[in-house]
Structure formats: C-alpha cells, structure tokens
Amino acid sequence: MLPRRLPLLAVLLACTALLLVSMVLGVAIGSVPVSPRAALQVIMDHLAGHPRYSVADAIIWEIRLPRVLLAALVGATLATAGTVVQVLVRNALADPFLLGVSSGASVGATAVLLFGAFASLGAWAISAGSVLGALGAMGAVFLVSRQGRALSPTQLILCGVVLSALLESVTSFLIFRGNPQATQAVLFWLLGSFGLATWQQLPIPAIVLAVAMAYLLSQGRSLNALALGAGPAAALGVDLHRLHRDLFIATSLMAGVAVAVSGVIGFVGLVIPHIVRLMVGSEHRRVLPAGMLFGASFMVLGDLIARVIVAPQEMPIGVITAFIGAPLLIVLIRRRPYLYGTAG
Amino acid sequence: MSLELRDLCVDIAGRRIVTGIGFAVPGGTFAGLLGPNGSGKSTILKTIYRVHQPARGQVLMDGRDLLAMRPREAARRIAVVAQEFTLEFDFTVAELVMIGRTPHKRAFGRDDDTDRAIAEQAIERVGCQHLAHRGFGTLSGGEKQRVLIAQALAQGADHLILDEPTSHLDIRYQVEILELVAGLGVTVLAAIHDISLAALFCDTVHLISGGQLITSGAPERVLTAAAVRAAYGTEVLVIAHPETGTPHLIPRRTRRPGPPATPAPGPPDATGH
Numbered sequence: 001m002l003p004r005r006l007p008l009l010a011v012l013l014a015c016t017a018l019l020l021v022s023m024v025l026g027v028a029i030g031s032v033p034v035s036p037r038a039a040l041q042v043i044m045d046h047l048a049g050h051p052r053y054s055v056a057d058a059i060i061w062e063i064r065l066p067r068v069l070l071a072a073l074v075g076a077t078l079a080t081a082g083t084v085v086q087v088l089v090r091n092a093l094a095d096p097f098l099l100g101v102s103s104g105a106s107v108g109a110t111a112v113l114l115f116g117a118f119a120s121l122g123a124w125a126i127s128a129g130s131v132l133g134a135l136g137a138m139g140a141v142f143l144v145s146r147q148g149r150a151l152s153p154t155q156l157i158l159c160g161v162v163l164s165a166l167l168e169s170v171t172s173f174l175i176f177r178g179n180p181q182a183t184q185a186v187l188f189w190l191l192g193s194f195g196l197a198t199w200q201q202l203p204i205p206a207i208v209l210a211v212a213m214a215y216l217l218s219q220g221r222s223l224n225a226l227a228l229g230a231g232p233a234a235a236l237g238v239d240l241h242r243l244h245r246d247l248f249i250a251t252s253l254m255a256g257v258a259v260a261v262s263g264v265i266g267f268v269g270l271v272i273p274h275i276v277r278l279m280v281g282s283e284h285r286r287v288l289p290a291g292m293l294f295g296a297s298f299m300v301l302g303d304l305i306a307r308v309i310v311a312p313q314e315m316p317i318g319v320i321t322a323f324i325g326a327p328l329l330i331v332l333i334r335r336r337p338y339l340y341g342t343a344g
Numbered sequence: 345m346s347l348e349l350r351d352l353c354v355d356i357a358g359r360r361i362v363t364g365i366g367f368a369v370p371g372g373t374f375a376g377l378l379g380p381n382g383s384g385k386s387t388i389l390k391t392i393y394r395v396h397q398p399a400r401g402q403v404l405m406d407g408r409d410l411l412a413m414r415p416r417e418a419a420r421r422i423a424v425v426a427q428e429f430t431l432e433f434d435f436t437v438a439e440l441v442m443i444g445r446t447p448h449k450r451a452f453g454r455d456d457d458t459d460r461a462i463a464e465q466a467i468e469r470v471g472c473q474h475l476a477h478r479g480f481g482t483l484s485g486g487e488k489q490r491v492l493i494a495q496a497l498a499q500g501a502d503h504l505i506l507d508e509p510t511s512h513l514d515i516r517y518q519v520e521i522l523e524l525v526a527g528l529g530v531t532v533l534a535a536i537h538d539i540s541l542a543a544l545f546c547d548t549v550h551l552i553s554g555g556q557l558i559t560s561g562a563p564e565r566v567l568t569a570a571a572v573r574a575a576y577g578t579e580v581l582v583i584a585h586p587e588t589g590t591p592h593l594i595p596r597r598t599r600r601p602g603p604p605a606t607p608a609p610g611p612p613d614a615t616g617h
Contacts, residue, residue, distance in 0.1 A: 086432075086433075087433075090432050091432060092432050092433065218452050219451070221443070221445075221453075222446065224435075224439075227431075227432070227435075228431065228443065229426070230395065231393070231395050231424070234415070235393040235419065235422075235505070236443065236447055236499070237414075237415045237416035237417070237420070238415065277433065277434065281434060281435065282433035282434050282439075283439050
C-alpha cells in the first residue's frame with residue numbers, strides 16, 4: 001500500500017533547495033577553495049554589474065560557475081528526456097540514449113575529432129557533429145520503427161538497439177582508422193565531461209530545455225494517458241500520431257544537445273526518473289518538474305565528485321554517474337518488483 | 345446514444361481481418377460481441393476507438409460519423425476499458441481515474457473542483473472509495489477492472505466499449521463487473537469470451553467468426569447449438585437458464601467417455617512368444 005502523495009509544492013521546494021546547495025558547493029569547492037560566502041559575493045558582484053577582478057573572481061565566474069550551470073542544465077535535460085523516452089517506449093528501463101542518440105552522436109563527434117569534419121565551425125565542430133549524428137540516428141530509428149500510423153514500443157526499442165550497435169561499430173571503425181592521439185580525445189569525450197564548460201555553451205541547452213519543458217508540461221495529461229498504453233491513450237482522445245512524433249522530436253533534441261555539450265553521460269536519464277517516481281508517483285505534471293530539479297542537483301554533485309575524488313586529475317563524469325547510478329538502480333528494482341512486470 | 349457499424353472492413357498488415365460487419369446498438373442497451381479467439385472482436389472494437397483505421401465502412405454515433413470527429417470530441421462520448429492492461433508505471437487509483445478527464449481539459453489545464461467531484465463520484469459508483477489512495481499495481485484483478493470502469497465513467501461518456509472485461513476474473517467478479525456495467529445506463533458494446541455469461545447480461549449479441557458476422561439478435565433467439573457450431577466449430581448443448589430462461593451453453597466431449605477401457609494386453613514377458 002502506498003501512502004498519499006507528498007504535496008508537490010513541498011517536493012519542488014525541497015528539490016530547489018537541494019539544487020541551490022549543490023550549486024553553491026559546486027562553485028565553492030575545488031583546487032582553490034573559496035568560502036561559499038565569498039563565492040556568492042563574486043556572483044552577486046557580477047549580477048550587480050560591478051565585478052572585482054581577482055583570482056577568486058576569475059575562478060568562480062569564468063570556470064566554476066559556467067561549469068556548474070552546464071552540469072545542472074545537462075542533468076535536468078537528461079532526466080527530462082529519460083522520463084519521456086520511458087513513456088514513449090512504455091518501458092521503465094529505457095534511457096534517453098536507447099534510441100540511438102548517443103551512438104549517432106559518437107559517430108559525428110568521432111568524425112570531427114579524428115578527421116576534422118566541420119573544421120570551419122571551429123570550437124563548435126564537435127557539437128555540430130554530435131548533434132547531426134544524434135538527430136540522424138534518431139530519425140532513422142523513427143522511420144524504421146513506424147508501423148503505418150503508430151509507433152510500436154517494441155519496434156522502437158529493437159530498432160534503437162540494433163542501430164546503436166551498428167553505429168558503435170562505425171565509431172570503432174573510425175577510431176581504428178584514426179590516429180592514436182585523437183583516439184584519446186574521442187575516448188575522453190565518450191565518457192563525458194564538463195571540464196570545457198564556457199558561458200557560450202549555456203544558451204542553446206537552456207533554450208532547448210525551456211521549450212521542451214513547456215511543451216511537455218502542456219502535454220502532461222496526454223503523457224499520463226500514453227503511460228497507460230497506446231490503446232487507452234487513443235480511447236482518451238489523444239492524437240497518438242502527433243504526440244509520438246512531437247515527443248520523439250523533443251527527446252531527440254534534448255538528448256542530442258546534452259551529448260553535444262558534455263559527451264555521453266549515462267545513467268542519469270535512467271535512474272533519476274525512477275527516484276523521482278518513487279517520491280512523487282508517475283503523474284507527469286509532478287514527475288517532470290521534480291525530475292528536472294533533481295536531475296540537475298544529481299549532475300552538479302556528480303561533477304563535483306568527479307573533480308575532487310582524484311584531484312588534481314579529473315574523473316570522467318560518466319564513471320561517477322555509473323558508479324552511483326548502477327547500485328542505486330539495483331536497489332530500486334529489488335525494492336519495487338511489481339513495477340518491472342513480476343508479480344509483487 | 346446509439347452506436348452503429350456499417351459495412352466495416354479492417355485490414356491489418358495487408359490482410360483483411362474484419363469483413364463487412366454491420367449492426368446497431370440502440371441507445372442505453374448492452375450489446376455483446378461474441379466469437380472465437382482471433383475472430384476479429386478486438387479489431388472491431390479497436391477500430392471504433394481509433395487504434396486501427398477501417399479500410400471501408402463507417403462507425404456512426406447518433407447518426408454522426410464517429411471517426412470523422414476530432415479525437416478529443418469522440419473521447420467525450422465514448423470510453424473504453426481495454427483488454428490487456430498492465431501498468432508499467434505506478435499510479436494511484438485516484439490519479440488513474442483522474443486521467444479519465446483528459447479529453448475535457450486543455451493544455452496546462454489544472455484539475456478543478458468539478459474534475460475532482462466527477463472522479464470521486466466515479467470511484468464511488470464502482471464502490472472503490474476505500475482504494476482511492478492505493479497503488480493500481482497492488483489491486484486484485486476484480487478491483488483493477490472496477491477502477492478502469494471508474495476511469496471510463498470519469499470520462500463522462502455515454503457510450504462504453506469493453507474488450508473482454510471479465511476474461512481474467514473468477515466467477516464472482518465476472519458477475520459483479522457485468523452487473524455493474526449493465527446498471528450504468530449507458531450504451532455498451534462489450535467483447536465477451538463466455539457465451540452463457542453474455543446471454544445472461546446482454547440485450548443483444550453479435551456473433552462473429554473469421555471477421556464476418558454470423559448472426560445478430562436477442563441471445564435466446566440467436567444462441568443456438570447450430571450458430572455456435574458455425575462460429576466456433578464445436579458441439580454444445582444449449583439449455584435455458586433455470587432463472588432467466590437465457591441460453592446456457594454446456595460443452596460436450598468430443599470423445600464420449602465410454603465404460604472403463606478393457607485392460608491393455610500386459611507387457612510382453614519372458615515366457616511369451
């Protein structure tokens with residue numbers, strides 16, 4: 001038996017507080033420690049328009065703050081995309097990279113890193129390559145898995161898995177043909193990192209997240225209906241064809257942009273929606289905002305751990321999220337067996 | 345409040361599954377859709393609620409073309425309790441019933457007092473008040489079916505489609521659920537597995553086989569041993585229900601159990617030839 005649901009406002013306030021604390025910690029802690037108060041002062045000064053130019057200022061404003069903000073954005077985006085993909089394929093074990101996004105992005109990014117594709121775009125070349133790869137892969141999955149008008153969840157999963165495997169081989173092939181130094185860069189990129197975050201990277205993911213979130217919240221009821229299955233959703237007056245297509249586009253964009261700015265960071269999009277559903281239930285008008293805030297906090301803290309755990313070196317963030325996410329997921333699955341199709 | 349199928353044909357993957365089905369369900373009556381496994385019952389129902397598109401023919405509601413209506417508009421008139429219902433995600437009963445309000449709400453529309461009152465009423469009507477805050481996954485089969493009916497009621501539709509609402513239930517819940525549905529006062533079209541049970545509750549039955557309509561009408565007129573043989577290819581005895589006089593089917597063995605078979609010749613032993 002489940003308790004009554006926690007009030008949404010309380011959950012959102014708690015998640016917001018968690019996010020703020022994570023971000024302050026993320027800005028303050030590092031190889032040059034700055035007190036949270038001093039860090040806040042630097043941010044206030046900048047927001048007020050009269051920054052003081054000091055070492056602490058440069059570290060906080062130019063390096064740590066954009067990094068923390070980018071981690072928060074990517075965490076929020078992956079958690080949101082994961083929630084939606086799980087509904088789209090009606091499988092609680094799906095993640096945003098299931099539909100070929102990450103492997104498509106890898107091919108694109110690898111082509112850039114190894115062979116200098118899109119060289120004219122300069123610093124944006126990797127992002128452009130990975131976004132194109134991601135969208136291409138998801139588009140292919142979408143077209144292949146359509147049966148008449150409707151998307152079949154099983155077909156989506158199978159096509160995603162098959163295409164991912166194919167594209168991963170393409171990446172392997174490219175690495176095999178490329179030079180060893182560049183290969184190092186590719187592997188680092190594949191594991192994900194926020195180490196190269198700059199202010200310029202923030203607007204596009206922020207806009208994509210804001211637009212996608214607004215759209216998804218407007219479709220909260222339809223998402224609930226879709227969570228019951230295609231038949232029940234159709235019976236509830238949901239235009240399945242349009243909803244499937246729009247959800248697909250929204251998740252592709254979110255996952256593609258996340259990969260473009262930070263590489264392939266696993267487990268966040270899989271684990272966060274689960275944790276949030278345990279807290280607030282599956283009603284999407286609750287899951288989406290809570291998941292966004294919680295995903296952001298998780299990623300900021302994960303990135304913080306990645307920075308300090310083997311300092312002065314940096315652990316790839318994908319390693320951290322997997323180390324935390326995998327055991328967590330196993331505990332969750334064991335605690336709630338009936339959610340995963342076995343009798344409970 | 346009436347529902348009518350006219351010359352409905354449905355193709356799936358290039359194969360014709362349903363051929364020229366036509367019948368009417370008068371307003372406020374309970375119609376049963378009968379037929380063997382794979383006869384096209386589900387396909388017909390799914391065409392009515394837009395999972396499949398008809399290759400030909402029409403579905404009329406009060407004389408209007410149902411499939412030409414906007415999906416939301418249609419969903420306000422016709423609600424569905426689907427056959428296989430497994431929930432991958434965990435909703436409480438109250439949340440699940442509230443999802444029934446979907447076709448009445450706009451984007452960003454919050455649940456208002458009207459919605460809550462309607463959902464509460466629906467839960468009361470199926471007698472599940474005590475389950476309102478339980479997780480759907482923790483309910484028994486009969487309780488689940490009641491909750492899904494409550495969701496359909498919250499949808500505010502005056503037509504109800506049920507796809508085998510009782511197939512996984514024991515006899516107590518079978519009767520309870522059909523009694524509940526028959527007492528709702530809405531127009532009902534239900535695919536039902538158990539012919540005798542359908543005869544007990546339905547005003548009319550429509551017998552389907554191989555995607556074609558075998559016969560239609562009041563159960564006592566239509567459900568004969570010959571009709572069952574034609575649709576299901578099996579022999580049954582049809583008797584009248586002692587209380588209602590509705591047809592009741594008694595299955596027959598294909599091989600008559602005779603007297604105990606004579607003992608088989610004993611195993612060959614060493615002394616035999």
